[in-house]
Amino acid sequence: MVISVIGTGAIGGFYGGMLAHAGQEVHFLLNSDYDWVKEHGLTIDSPNLGIIRLPRVKAYSKATDMPPSDVILVCLKSIQNEKLLPDLLPPLLKKDSLVVLIQNGLGVEKDVANLFPEVSIAGGIARVSASKVSPGVIRHFDHGRLELGSYNPAHSRRLEEVAVTFQTTGLPIVPVADLQALRWRKLVWNITFNGLSVVLNTTTDQLVGHPETARLCREIMLEVIAGATACGMELPSSFADEMMAYTQRMRPYSPSMKVDFDQKRPLEIQYIYQNPVAAARAAGYEMVRVDMLAKQLAFLNEKNGY
Amino acid sequence: MVISVIGTGAIGGFYGGMLAHAGQEVHFLLNSDYDWVKEHGLTIDSPNLGIIRLPRVKAYSKATDMPPSDVILVCLKSIQNEKLLPDLLPPLLKKDSLVVLIQNGLGVEKDVANLFPEVSIAGGIARVSASKVSPGVIRHFDHGRLELGSYNPAHSRRLEEVAVTFQTTGLPIVPVADLQALRWRKLVWNITFNGLSVVLNTTTDQLVGHPETARLCREIMLEVIAGATACGMELPSSFADEMMAYTQRMRPYSPSMKVDFDQKRPLEIQYIYQNPVAAARAAGYEMVRVDMLAKQLAFLNEKNGY
Numbered sequence: 001m002v003i004s005v006i007g008t009g010a011i012g013g014f015y016g017g018m019l020a021h022a023g024q025e026v027h028f029l030l031n032s033d034y035d036w037v038k039e040h041g042l043t044i045d046s047p048n049l050g051i052i053r054l055p056r057v058k059a060y061s062k063a064t065d066m067p068p069s070d071v072i073l074v075c076l077k078s079i080q081n082e083k084l085l086p087d088l089l090p091p092l093l094k095k096d097s098l099v100v101l102i103q104n105g106l107g108v109e110k111d112v113a114n115l116f117p118e119v120s121i122a123g124g125i126a127r128v129s130a131s132k133v134s135p136g137v138i139r140h141f142d143h144g145r146l147e148l149g150s151y152n153p154a155h156s157r158r159l160e161e162v163a164v165t166f167q168t169t170g171l172p173i174v175p176v177a178d179l180q181a182l183r184w185r186k187l188v189w190n191i192t193f194n195g196l197s198v199v200l201n202t203t204t205d206q207l208v209g210h211p212e213t214a215r216l217c218r219e220i221m222l223e224v225i226a227g228a229t230a231c232g233m234e235l236p237s238s239f240a241d242e243m244m245a246y247t248q249r250m251r252p253y254s255p256s257m258k259v260d261f262d263q264k265r266p267l268e269i270q271y272i273y274q275n276p277v278a279a280a281r282a283a284g285y286e287m288v289r290v291d292m293l294a295k296q297l298a299f300l301n302e303k304n305g306y
Numbered sequence: 307m308v309i310s311v312i313g314t315g316a317i318g319g320f321y322g323g324m325l326a327h328a329g330q331e332v333h334f335l336l337n338s339d340y341d342w343v344k345e346h347g348l349t350i351d352s353p354n355l356g357i358i359r360l361p362r363v364k365a366y367s368k369a370t371d372m373p374p375s376d377v378i379l380v381c382l383k384s385i386q387n388e389k390l391l392p393d394l395l396p397p398l399l400k401k402d403s404l405v406v407l408i409q410n411g412l413g414v415e416k417d418v419a420n421l422f423p424e425v426s427i428a429g430g431i432a433r434v435s436a437s438k439v440s441p442g443v444i445r446h447f448d449h450g451r452l453e454l455g456s457y458n459p460a461h462s463r464r465l466e467e468v469a470v471t472f473q474t475t476g477l478p479i480v481p482v483a484d485l486q487a488l489r490w491r492k493l494v495w496n497i498t499f500n501g502l503s504v505v506l507n508t509t510t511d512q513l514v515g516h517p518e519t520a521r522l523c524r525e526i527m528l529e530v531i532a533g534a535t536a537c538g539m540e541l542p543s544s545f546a547d548e549m550m551a552y553t554q555r556m557r558p559y560s561p562s563m564k565v566d567f568d569q570k571r572p573l574e575i576q577y578i579y580q581n582p583v584a585a586a587r588a589a590g591y592e593m594v595r596v597d598m599l600a601k602q603l604a605f606l607n608e609k610n611g612y
Binding site for chain 2: 199200202206207210212216219288289292294295298299300302303
């Protein structure tokens with residue numbers, strides 16, 4: 001099985017690296033880190049998994065140099081898909097390629113399916129704490145579960161085979177029946193803490209540690225839960241309490257959108273905020289607080305030049 | 307008529323100074339500016355009114371040195387009332403003193419009436435752009451209308467007499483029948499731009515100039531209008547469009563709460579946000595966005611040490 005990774009950051013480097021370490025054939029497309037990785041390879045530094053060194057990996061700076069692939073992991077920021085995939089994806093496609101979007105938010109599969117109507121699309125939700133600390137070096141903090149779901153149910157059998165191959169990594173990589181329900185579930189945390197940490201310039205511990213913002217976090221979570229429920233993915237309101245308790249136990253954490261903002265990168269507002277707001281609205285529910293947060297983020301994003 | 311001013315900042319300095327300039331007997335209580343004003347007096351520097359110099363004013367550093375007064379203008383920040391007025395007000399009170407709270411927000415009269423149940427209380431809404439640029443120097447930019455309303459309708463006759471005396475300044479200083487309705491009306495602008503300018507670290511022109519925040523501004527205004535209407539002060543939704551157009555015509559402006567925040571002074575969250583939210587809620591209407599803004603502000607205010 002030929003596997004390619006588009007976007008070798010924290011997520012692409014971690015899952016691609018773990019697959020290569022397990023003996024799979026993995027081709028990595030890189031941008032700014034290409035020279036370094038070509039020479040030094042990849043390293044995954046993890047308290048649980050140890051230090052995994054891959055001194056030689058198949059690194060590429062151009063998609064046109066890469067082989068047609070059975071599985072293509074797209075690990076770009078979701079908002080880059082529309083701009084980059086029309087060039088990057090076609091050279092990797094062959095009959096029966098499966099494109100797996102390991103990205104945040106709602107609606108990524110649909111937008112890529114619109115760009116490539118003939119291609120099999122799946123989505124992945126990565127439950128992993130990892131960040132790229134320098135070129136080719138991924139620091140893995142915790143977790144690693146990857147949930148994979150087909151966009152088109154006709155391809156779910158194919159996805160199950162892919163999941164079996166991916167399980168050679170030793171990580172819990174599991175096919176799921178209803179990816180959209182899991183995307184909403186993940187949005188409960190992501191919408192709340194990504195946005196508030198950017199707007200209030202703070203970390204998760206501060207947000208749940210201050211009584212006024214703790215109440216606000218819970219209210220936003222309940223709104224997302226109601227939005228999910230309106231869209232047919234029922235979630236119990238007790239899930240908000242679970243997520244609050246989980247966040248209170250976490251170490252102080254800067255969500256990925258806060259890291260993007262601080263580094264003046266564009267924010268994934270469309271997929272994490274605007275698409276869920278629009279989906280809930282179409283189902284008759286107005287996520288007022290989420291929409292307000294989206295507008296505040298759009299303002300700040302524009303100040304960063306986007 | 308003996309007039310005293312508690313809190314000689316932009317508002318107290320402007321109205322007190324204009325009264326002194328008109329020949330009224332005005333006593334000014336000062337804090338950090340006392341020494342300077344004692345020696346140099348007050349200056350009001352205005353494009354419309356010219357430069358008004360009052361080289362000698364009756365300045366005090368202690369309320370206990372001041373005379374019992376017929377009218378006491380309270381021009382503190384609203385959130386200082388509870389802490390400061392129990393000490394500052396009693397020395398100035400005599401039979402028939404009228405205490406006029408020229409302050410922002412909702413509920414200031416009620417809280418001061420609770421502290422001083424025997425005293426006649428009125429409220430004032432200042433429609434003025436002014437700021438204190440250095441000790442004893444008030445820069446007046448525009449406007450100057452002052453609306454005065456009794457908290458207890460039994461004192462409205464008294465307030466009309468006071469308004470007549472105040473009109474010797476040449477400013478439009480007018481008694482109004484329903485102060486609370488005007489307070490809500492002013493909140494439409496104040497709630498929207500004070501909070502968003504703090505949370506998004508910006509000025510009014512930026513907020514109305516970016517499409518996403520312009521929409522959000524209008525939504526917040528409509529929420530306040532609905533809150534006012536729920537509380538029995540009916541306002542047409544077209545008032546939001548008026549306020550948007552008015553703000554688009556204004557020069558770039560930092561609302562008073564933004565100035566307070568930047569100078570690390572406490573924010574008037576209780577009177578401008580929390581009291582209106584509670585009043586609307588008691589009337590059966592939830593101002594969701596205003597409440598969210600209040601919580602964001604409370605978080606930022608605490609980071610400033612309050």
